[in-house]
Amino acid sequence: MTTSVDMVVAGSTVRVLVDPTRTTAPGVPTLGPSIGEYPCYDTVSYARMTDDEERNRRFRAALARLAAGRVVLDIGTGADLLWARESVRYGARRVVAVEAMEESFHRAGTWLAEPGAGERITLLRGVSTELDIAPRAEVCVAEIIGSLAGAEGVAAVLADARRRHLAPDAVVVPHRCVTLAAPVAFRRLLGGAPVAFAADSLGYLRTIFEWHGSPFDVRLRVKDPARDALLGGGQVVEVLDLNGHLPLEQRRSVRLTIDRPGVVDGVLTWLRLWCLPDGEPLDALRVASNWASVYFPLFDSEHPVEAGDTLDLTVTSTLGEDGTHPDYHLDAVLRTSTGTRSASHSSPYRGGGFRHHPVHRHLFP
Template identity: 50%
Template sequence: MLIHHELPTDGAVIRVLVDRDAGQGSTVWPSIGEYPVYDEVLYDALSSDALRNERFRAALRALAPGRLVLDIGTGQHLNWARESIRCGARHAVAMEVMDETFRAAEQNLQAWGLDEAITLLHGYSGDLAVQPRADLCVAEIIGSIAGAEGAGAIFTDARRRLMTDEGVVIPDRCTTRAAGACLRQVLDRHEIAFSPSAVPHLTKIFAWNQGPFDVRLRIKDPDRRGVVTTSAMVEELPFNGDLRTEQEQRVELEVHRTGYVDGVLLWLQLFHLPSRPPLDTLTEPTSWASVYVPLFPSEIPVERGDRLALTVVIRTSDDGIHPDYHVMGTLSTANGRHTGEHLSAHHGRIFRSHPVYCALFP
């Protein structure tokens, strides 16, 4: 059942599908990792992500012994700082910027008796210093779109100020992949509306932004039958290589089965170690999700062999950390060419810029 729900912070009205929630197939949420809105539910989802955790542990087992480890965005459970110590690190420095999360981490650190092994610092990593510099930096600041949480800017600063010249970053690199898709079919033909459990997080994000805006649309468990083209990499962040926070990628995708296209689906591939295959968040069950970006005002029928040319321009937003993603597409079919674009901004005042957002925010 569809309802219209008014958010308490700013009066924005959102469309909610009340009988469609977590555990019931594909759902729509705002992308939340980019914002200071974490709660117990989100932390528990990260802590219980077996695939994610095993990849990070394997990298720490290989790289942490004997090193001074820096854990940026440690969270209330200090997951990777604690794991580093278990794996033989000589000491760990953990950083946390969110006030409530830091206070919880501080209490946990004392309760676990680890305050000799782990130094906990409060603040944004760009404002803090570490002496001596770290040999290894580990951080789970990777978004459903690879750079969405500011990993490019944060790791660039860490490598410059907080790490030794020979220091190593975990994860090794990550990429964002894109494919042409139809939102209605990605949602398994269900109504386009937010999940009820997304409402508190939308409220917090809009309050933080001091007003509503077109949040990125996080699709949990997308129906992959709605993805009708080949995929290609549109963002690459080599944390131990030539890391660039601003990028521009041009790719061409081919339709491989009959269907519809109205936008693109973006998802993450994460390489924890150079020698291991990546974690693919579209095909493997993890706490990361995909992000849908609308391009065209309505669904466009496509056949095998049709082509979608994409240009993705990534520029750092005015906060100096989080990127904006400008996606432009040209779809060439037997019935003509169609062009569309969308600016997916981290924050700001762009609101109801596309028919999808007009439906979600009626």
């Protein structure tokens, strides 16, 4: 059962389709907007990150190996000052922690009262690309990785940090992350539940729309998607080597092969991340973590496919209007025994249209 909820944004009413019975609970497929790239973190979202043991044990292992005796820069420290405090625990000589969001900055400041924290941690308000930071750091913790690896602007942020904030041989944590994509049908990702936003996603939608000044076609975040909805293995469509070559813009083409009969209308993307070169990767589709998957619609309707059919996909990321966060564009060609169909989808960081695709027209009736 779904219901329509009217939301007032910038003086206009936006109608949103909601499943009031569904909230973001562990193991339950749920739909919401992608939030990591927008300033809409709250106590719930911070708690999910702080309690994310799959993420945390990998970051801790990296800091345990790298932090002792070094100067650490923590970009996007968050309300819990987590990696700054962990760096101190693992022996960092000094930590500079940077937080842009005002409320998160003030909450982070309360942690400085912990024994030993105030002496070794300097907390700065702002974005690292606009701050002068000294001395240069030997380790950088940049947990500004999105469900789409580059969505939070980590490439541009680290390019600036390498120039101005980091020592020449500085090491960045995480070490590497990629975005994978696989062919899917959207409705099947939700495991039989109605195609509607989870009830507890409305606050995030409102915050994103108010930040933007108007509604737009948000990226669709699917938490705990039904795994049997994927009709093929994932292929890498975005690569971020945070300790290597890190382009600000990229374009990758892959061929996704259908491995069983079904229907396809788009692709599901998800994150895979390494905190150390020899460490166990975190695959956001296969372990319970704070990161979710993002669905991109391509075709206006579902198309039947058989094993051996292919979806040729090109994913392009270019810097958005703020010079930091990327815009994404997808081009696809589906090849089946009944013919060839082409489609494309644009997902800018901000701007773009509203209710352009049938999926968004359904969700915002």
